[in-house]
Amino acid sequence: MVFLIPPFLIFTIMGNSKQPIGVFDSGYGGLTILNELLNELPEYDFIYLGDNARSPYGTRSFDVVYDYTLEAVKQLFSMDCELVILACNTASAKALRTIQQSDLPKVSSSKRVLGVIRPSVEAVSRITKSRHIGVLGTVGTVRSNSYPMEINKLFPDVTVVQEACPMWVPLVENNEFGTTGGKFFIKKNIENLLEKDPLIDAIILGCTHYPIIKDEIKAFLPDHVKVISQGEIVARSLKDYLLRHPEMDCECSKNANREYYTTEFVDSFEEKASRFLNVKLKAEHISF
Ligand code: DGL
Numbered sequence: 001m002v003f004l005i006p007p008f009l010i011f012t013i014m015g016n017s018k019q020p021i022g023v024f025d026s027g028y029g030g031l032t033i034l035n036e037l038l039n040e041l042p043e044y045d046f047i048y049l050g051d052n053a054r055s056p057y058g059t060r061s062f063d064v065v066y067d068y069t070l071e072a073v074k075q076l077f078s079m080d081c082e083l084v085i086l087a088c089n090t091a092s093a094k095a096l097r098t099i100q101q102s103d104l105p106k107v108s109s110s111k112r113v114l115g116v117i118r119p120s121v122e123a124v125s126r127i128t129k130s131r132h133i134g135v136l137g138t139v140g141t142v143r144s145n146s147y148p149m150e151i152n153k154l155f156p157d158v159t160v161v162q163e164a165c166p167m168w169v170p171l172v173e174n175n176e177f178g179t180t181g182g183k184f185f186i187k188k189n190i191e192n193l194l195e196k197d198p199l200i201d202a203i204i205l206g207c208t209h210y211p212i213i214k215d216e217i218k219a220f221l222p223d224h225v226k227v228i229s230q231g232e233i234v235a236r237s238l239k240d241y242l243l244r245h246p247e248m249d250c251e252c253s254k255n256a257n258r259e260y261y262t263t264e265f266v267d268s269f270e271e272k273a274s275r276f277l278n279v280k281l282k283a284e285h286i287s288f
Pocket residue numbers: 025026027029030055056057058059087088089090091138141169206207208209
């Protein structure tokens with residue numbers, strides 16, 4: 001007699017062999033986070049999703065960023081991700097809380113979505129001596145006031161000033177940051193920030209695109225001002241999260257697989273992403 005094992009039972013017995021960690025950004029910026037995640041957690045599987053077709057998010061309304069982010073998160077869930085990192089400050093500022101509190105309970109009780117703001121705030125508070133911090137971010141992140149609120153909740157003694165840099169993401173996405181025009185905008189925003197508070201001794205790059213222009217940013221800053229980019233901070237924080245949540249850790253597959261998806265042109269994504277990550281990669285187009 002032949003017994004046929006139903007597929008769901010095979011799945012239950014064997015476990016799902018492919019449950020990557022999803023990493024989402026509006027475009028290329030999240031690659032600065034992914035790069036450090038790959039260094040810190042090399043054995044884990046990752047899917048990167050860049051919504052390049054609708055980037056930048058930074059100048060879009062709260063509702064639009066929330067809708068786009070939720071669509072991307074659902075897409076990554078449908079690709080078997082149990083855990084999704086919003087490697088985007090704008091999405092973390094405008095969508096994370098609502099997704100965690102309202103959407104996740106409806107979509108799945110076991111899946112998790114994490115952002116980049118909280119770990120960055122904890123890290124900068126350990127670095128500043130003057131207790132005066134600057135935040136550089138997109139218009140959306142700055143307007144949301146997420147950084148000052150989070151910093152003042154945890155560290156009420158810290159003074160925070162912010163500067164929105166609406167030109168910086170287009171400069172990165174279009175590789176124009178090294179031009180005279182590009183440097184003009186970088187210098188202008190840095191000078192504006194320092195004018196708002198000359199006592200600043202630490203700056204959060206509150207947009208995942210900005211580490212790509214870290215050298216250009218530092219060129220216009222006094223030496224004593226520390227510049228904090230989020231990649232390493234988020235990677236360490238995720239490692240710690242997985243240690244504290246073994247039930248999630250065992251849901252994440254560990255075959256060192258990487259997959260890349262973009263909502264825009266595959267060839268330009270492959271070319272730019274390879275440059276940012278220093279490895280040749282293959283991407284696929286996705287629409288959702
Ligand atoms: N990389 C995103 C962030 O961290 C924003 C880029 C955008 O404006 O789309 O905020």
